[in-house]
Amino acid sequence: MTDTLILSIDAMGGDHAPESVLEGVALSAKQHDDVFFFLFGNEEKIAPLTEKYGLDPKCYKIHHTTDVVRMDAKPSQILRSGRETSMWKSIMAVRNGYAKAVVSAGNTGALMAMSKICLGTLPGIDRPAIAGILPSVTGPIVVLDLGANTECDAQNLVEFSLMGEVLYQILFGVKEPSVALLNIGSEHTKGREEIREAATALTEMGDKINFQGFVEGNDIGAGKAQVIVADGFSGNIALKTLEGTVKFVSYALKKEVKESWLSMFGFLMAHPSLARFKKKYDPRLYNGAMFLGLKGISVKSHGGADAFAFSCAIEAAIKMARKDLCTKIKDEAATVLNMSALDDTSAP
């Protein structure tokens, strides 16, 4: 029996909150009897839902909050006036050591800004990044940054590489996951200067990191590396393009099939395979954008997440907390970065 893990939940964040959040917590609670939930939000709204979804009173505590971060609020505005929100309070529970991780389906920018301010950045890490998991031909891969930093220098990319490596180790138990930088060609002369510089630094680290060089956009689906690192702009473009392409292919395929009765019948016969396909690559399984580089664990669920998707984001938070992600990133940064080529340049 493991120790009880306390998770902090922003019950008011997301398009379907608090309903889907509470239902998601209930799903997770059924699977983890060693997890206790702090639920931050409007008690009047939350209390009936804990009953509705059969949450055992021994596994949660409601912390009443009076304010909510609006989905369209600007991070700067929220930092000034958001201290009474469920989001802020749920992050503060991690900062103050009462909970090990926070999960929210609320406003991404606000969650990142608040997490940064409340939790602080780990020593050795200049800027936190957002990581996500994607399916690929060779298995799941970690991609970061997905949008926290629109512009990055070489040092940021090196730090993202180390953080992505540690995350992959923790999530999938692989000791030396392959790491690559996203670029527009695989030759070492290609791409932007900061990416080439980061590649040089990572190469010079030798066997301290399993660095594979550059990969291109098509190598994401091919799973050519287990950790793919990009600045937040390119990473976000890649992630969203991937989502849009899956939607387009599925739309176009359905449209053609619907034009013929025989095809529709054929697809019905293939239903078990299609259902297995859908289940395996259900985007909800990949829900949970993980903030890396902070002195605490903060996971962002998709705003439109349903209960199952939200429970998957909780699952990621549990793994990260149980395996002590933050300490591991700190240690990796200390051992690897102290010896890297970029270390000299980090002094003013």
Next chain:
Amino acid sequence: MTDTLILSIDAMGGDHAPESVLEGVALSAKQHDDVFFFLFGNEEKIAPLTEKYGLDPKCYKIHHTTDVVRMDAKPSQILRSGRETSMWKSIMAVRNGYAKAVVSAGNTGALMAMSKICLGTLPGIDRPAIAGILPSVTGPIVVLDLGANTECDAQNLVEFSLMGEVLYQILFGVKEPSVALLNIGSEHTKGREEIREAATALTEMGDKINFQGFVEGNDIGAGKAQVIVADGFSGNIALKTLEGTVKFVSYALKKEVKESWLSMFGFLMAHPSLARFKKKYDPRLYNGAMFLGLKGISVKSHGGADAFAFSCAIEAAIKMARKDLCTKIKDEAATVLNMSALDDTSAP
């Protein structure tokens, strides 16, 4: 009956050249009896292929060349020593006014560098860009830049927008195609500075351009705008990610279906629909990356193109030449840019 259009073909460029190039030319020649082909390359190798694929001697002329641009050659090296290559000579035919457009499946970097040097940039255009066509839920869309410029300023993005608009008008006969900038959010505060600046300039152009603001990666597949503009780095990442995603989905789907006989039988029944789907979205149909902003038409076929794919690249070149793309871009730049907000800042 239209005038004879002369196209210049680099017969030695590409993985399967000159075989697939000649077969592609033959396919095009059958569809266009008003097009005449200059074939640049090794006469000994080309001549037998013209016979093999039944090219009418009245529709082509072989220009013997002694050198070839290697697929892995660096553009700088090629500019110094590539004057006897089939690629250089085929571009020079356009520069010297003997041909209206050049098509090559050779080394992209070399073709862009040589096209820039030989043809020159149009007045009003600072940097040429590479455009491609992609399928989407709402129909074909034009995306640029796909990799010519790894970094761009606001002025470049504005010029790409105008060039993409003209290309869309020419290819699809739409008078005011919708134009948008690729970004990581649709709010006007999102993304990099140069993108926000470009958006301001395009907005200030009023009804001179049908500017829709920002779109995200997922809006490419959704076809939210007819022309989507990005710097060459992000554009390339988006294009390649899209390609990789299609491959991954098709791989994963096939894998599941193959696990069950019933499903395979179902897929066989759905074959007509699947075949129609494949035909409609055959990537070969979208072959042909178009260089925009030059004083001549230069089209890059995929290096691995087969005959049909190569003929599609020729088809794009024919449309661009027949509709006089370069003059139209020049005129659009003159009328729109002279009045744009960015005009003042372009003076030193």
